[in-house]
Amino acid sequence: MSQLLVKAKPHQIAPGVTRIHEVTRDNSILEYIEFKVLDLEAGSSYREELVQKECCIVGLTGKIDVFSEQKVFREIGTRESVFEKKPTDSVYLSNGQPFEVRAVTQARVALCYSFSDEKRPSMLIRAADNTVEKRGILNNQRLVHNILPDSELFANRLLVVEVFTESGNWSSYPPHKHDEDNLPHESLLEETYYHELNPKQGFVFQRVYTDDRLLDETMTVEHSNVVLVPRGYHPVGVPDGYTSYYLNVMAGPKRIWKFHNDPNHAWILERQGQ
Numbered sequence: 001m002s003q004l005l006v007k008a009k010p011h012q013i014a015p016g017v018t019r020i021h022e023v024t025r026d027n028s029i030l031e032y033i034e035f036k037v038l039d040l041e042a043g044s045s046y047r048e049e050l051v052q053k054e055c056c057i058v059g060l061t062g063k064i065d066v067f068s069e070q071k072v073f074r075e076i077g078t079r080e081s082v083f084e085k086k087p088t089d090s091v092y093l094s095n096g097q098p099f100e101v102r103a104v105t106q107a108r109v110a111l112c113y114s115f116s117d118e119k120r121p122s123m124l125i126r127a128a129d130n131t132v133e134k135r136g137i138l139n140n141q142r143l144v145h146n147i148l149p150d151s152e153l154f155a156n157r158l159l160v161v162e163v164f165t166e167s168g169n170w171s172s173y174p175p176h177k178h179d180e181d182n183l184p185h186e187s188l189l190e191e192t193y194y195h196e197l198n199p200k201q202g203f204v205f206q207r208v209y210t211d212d213r214l215l216d217e218t219m220t221v222e223h224s225n226v227v228l229v230p231r232g233y234h235p236v237g238v239p240d241g242y243t244s245y246y247l248n249v250m251a252g253p254k255r256i257w258k259f260h261n262d263p264n265h266a267w268i269l270e271r272q273g274q
């Protein structure tokens, strides 16, 4: 199995709290990003101390309260399924503080981390604060909710976005990469994909590859899988009949999303939509 594909490993870590994913520097090939997905039963709590990490807590489904050092964020979350396709609430927490996530209802939560030693104010990112984009034409149309884009300046390194791609369409396409610290042409951002499929038995194909093909992995990705993108192009293809969801976390030395399209496929962008 590819070292870039991480399958869910449910593990109870506290009463009512099941860890679905835990991607860390120690167990992955990533340097800038760590990532967790947790399932919480109503009334259960997850506690953690952010030492030199910032965290964006995304209310994937259900409702949670978030208790940080300075603030309490109540009733975070807007949906019972990501496939309601409406933006959700998130909370940005800076480094150097403990926090608690308490489930108001049964909830699935994504904890998106990057390394940070510069304390910032904790912030509520309301669903209404997400900018929503319809990207692409023909068969590469997708819906994008920008949760923590580079235009929002209150995070040190983190970028967070969620993407919906319908049946028979491609996203992260034409293939692009952001693996060179070469601004203004390209930025260096590692990336994670947390995938969901509707219906759940579905799959997508994701390729992660470099120009020299020294890295060239094509994966069958199923519901609740994570894909790591340390470098390279990373397109996603969605089979007929299914809807794809993924949550992207990006981080690198500079918090700018400047990607470079694979020149072999950039012509895709020249076509006219019907």
Ligand SMILES: O=C[C@H](O)[C@@H](O)[C@H](O)CC(=O)O
Binding pocket: 135, 142, 161, 163, 170, 171, 172, 173, 191, 234, 248, 259
């Ligand atoms: O680099 C960002 C990620 O690849 C996705 O968020 C991608 O941009 C989504 C898309 O444009 O299809």
